[in-house]
Amino acid sequence: MGQDAPADEMIDLPLAGLHAELGGKMVPFAGYAMPVQYAAGVMKEHQHTRAAAGLFDVSHMGQVILRGADAETLALAFESLTPAAVLGLKEGRQRYGLLTNDAGGILDDLMFANRGDHLFVVVNAACKATDIAHMRANLPGIEVEEITDRCLLALQGPGAEAALARLAPEVAEMRFMDVGYVTLEGAECWISRSGYTGEDGFEISIPNEAAESVARALLADDSVLPIGLGARDSLRLEAGLCLYGHDIDETTSPVEAALQWSIQKARRAGGDRAGGFPGAERILAELDRGPARLRVGLRPEGRAPMREGVTLHHEGAEVGRITSGAFGPSVAGPVAMGYLPAALATPGTAVEGALRGKMLPVSVASLPFLPANFKR
Amino acid sequence: MKFTEEHEWLRPEDELVVVGITEHAAEQLGDIVFIELPEVGTQVNKDDEVVVIESVKAASDILAPIDGEIIEVNEALVEDPGKVNEDPTGDAWFFKIKPAEPEQMDEYMSEAAYMKYVG
Known part of the structure; x- marks a missing residue:
């Protein structure tokens, strides 16, 4: 992500002690000390995630809550920054979206979820400061709250459901891109059925004080191993998923990046709310004529x-x-x-x-x- | 057996020297996924890049530790690069070189000195 800080300036995340205990090899990533691998090594961690379940600490990512006067006002406001359809996303559902610039390039990619009276947005670590400033500057009347007291864990792989259902059986009912609330180790967690590996799995936002006990409870399951950023990268690459700052950036448009599936019909030419997002002129033209x-x-x-x-x-x-x-x-x-x-x-x-x-x-x-x- | 600061080992075998990388190096590189070996018959000079190693993390070059001619290469590594992680100081040697100046070996570390070097 191009923002690697010298080792002495790395910020430790709440689970730093657990990573050390698990043999995590820490490297600077987007300014944070992050585990790039554990004792098993990148290859075994990758294969384990595809075969069973892997637990990833992605607490460096940005978690943001957007609130508006009402759901429609909020959805329409957020649509002014993204080509995705926000209005129409049902409560309890999540969508992939992009923040675009006036030239039609990509400022960041993100997940946003409709949680009734607010939107919950997860953005890339390296972009979170600029994303939040961008939203605050360009979403008048919308409250932009950065969540700094929660960790984010991802549990990924064909064994993820069984491992998490041992702690909270109701997660088995969730489908891909559903979001909800679940109690883990006595703490209210925010959960989505999604991830960055091409496998089934969950992303779980956990209050900092409960994060280590939730991580330990998941790792206590024989099928779950801790997985570092090295395997996260090879897993997402095999799944064809973009890494911001590498596969997409301010110079690549959503259509060039083959992410036009993240622009729903309502935002395209002839749609109910066509255009109205930064760079719409270029992006709609590329949708029409091809990039x-x-x-x-x-x-x-x-x-x-x-x-x-x-x-x-x-x-x-x-x-x-x-x-x-x-x-x-x-x-x-x-x-x-x-x-x-x-x-x-x-x-x-x-x-x-x-x-x-x-x-x-x-x-x-x-x-x-x-x-x-x-x-x- | 001699050791270089580049984490190679050199083992004299008759008039040849067998070259590989140390366990420390293999561990630091991580899972090795690709190896490109020199052609047999190549004349190399000390510090020429003779082998390319790619691990899951990055590409690295292995330098010729001495001047000489490449006499034999370990083709089995091309098909199964992971052998280097399994047995770096045994089966997973890289190449055998016929030294032009055998005394170039003398400057390298003993095993005890190397163990101290990697701490």
């Missing part, structure tokens, strides 16, 4: 990973660049995402990646690399 370039999945041939920054070439010309790349443990080979001209974005198209002075074959692949495993 010049597109985010695509990429499969380098052979075993060598191609990482962020590797340039992509076609017929001798540089045509694009990799924005995320790694070895995909579940794919059992290198996987990447990057941008290519629309004419080269069809799955199966052959291009080349420049790696250590050699041009190596890469084929365009559809995303995600693995089928998602959500409980719809």
